[in-house]
Amino acid sequence: MKIYSKNGDKGKTSLIGGEIVSKHDLRVDAYGTIDELNSFLGIIKDYSNEKDINEVLFKIQLKLFTIGSILAQFETKEENQPEKLQISAEDTIFIESQIDKIQKELPVLNKFIIPGGDKLVSFCHVSRAVCRRAERKITKLSEFTEVNENILTYINRLSDFLFVLARYYTIILDIEESYW
Numbered sequence: 001m002k003i004y005s006k007n008g009d010k011g012k013t014s015l016i017g018g019e020i021v022s023k024h025d026l027r028v029d030a031y032g033t034i035d036e037l038n039s040f041l042g043i044i045k046d047y048s049n050e051k052d053i054n055e056v057l058f059k060i061q062l063k064l065f066t067i068g069s070i071l072a073q074f075e076t077k078e079e080n081q082p083e084k085l086q087i088s089a090e091d092t093i094f095i096e097s098q099i100d101k102i103q104k105e106l107p108v109l110n111k112f113i114i115p116g117g118d119k120l121v122s123f124c125h126v127s128r129a130v131c132r133r134a135e136r137k138i139t140k141l142s143e144f145t146e147v148n149e150n151i152l153t154y155i156n157r158l159s160d161f162l163f164v165l166a167r168y169y170t171i172i173l174d175i176e177e178s179y180w
Contacts, residue, residue: 019074026144030137031071037134038064040127044165047120050172053165056098060158063091067151071138087150095157102164105171111179115166118175124166131159 007014013023022028038061045054069085115125135155141147170177 016069016073026137026141027071027074030134030141031068033130033134033137034064034068034071037127037130038068040123040130044120044123044127047123048169053168059094060161063087063154067154070148070151071141087148087154089150089153092150092153092157095154095161099157099161099164102161102168106164106167109167113167114178114180116178117170118173120173121166121169121175124162124169128159128162128166131155131162135159 008023011023012020013025013028014020015027041057041061041064045057048054048057066085066087070087116122135152138147138152138155142152167177169175
């Protein structure tokens with residue numbers, strides 16, 4: 001199979017199911033932002049030596065592929081989807097459990113953090129910002145079509161996870177946080 005099809009040369013792409021849309025279609029923008037986020041999580045894993053965290057990040061990456069696949073469908077009938085293509089409340093509970101676990105290691109925060117201090121910390125903050133952008137794209141999409149509410153909850157919680165992860169790395173890397 002060739003990597004290029006030339007079908008997108010005129011600014012169009014096809015969704016899962018064959019529907020042809022513009023490459024700047026809100027749905028394409030949403031799942032493209034999820035793809036961007038997934039790529040940044042790969043960078044975090046590449047810089048991290050924390051085996052447990054990397055396993056969590058890999059699980060999140062799998063869920064982001066699921067979310068991207070769901071968003072890439074013109075019409076989603078969740079009851080007809082295989083389990084691999086479903087996002088549930090349990091997925092968000094998993095993220096929350098990881099936030100709670102990490103937050104136990106962090107000092108209380110009562111100021112705004114200025115991102116930076118180490119590449120790994122900065123990549124966590126960039127990922128958090130991309131995650132927030134994905135959330136904005138998905139909420140906009142939800143104004144025009146039905147979007148599984150578990151996706152919105154998951155993405156919202158994921159940005160919280162990435163924030164505490166950045167803080168966690170400042171602790172284990174012995175980096176001083178900068179405040180506004």
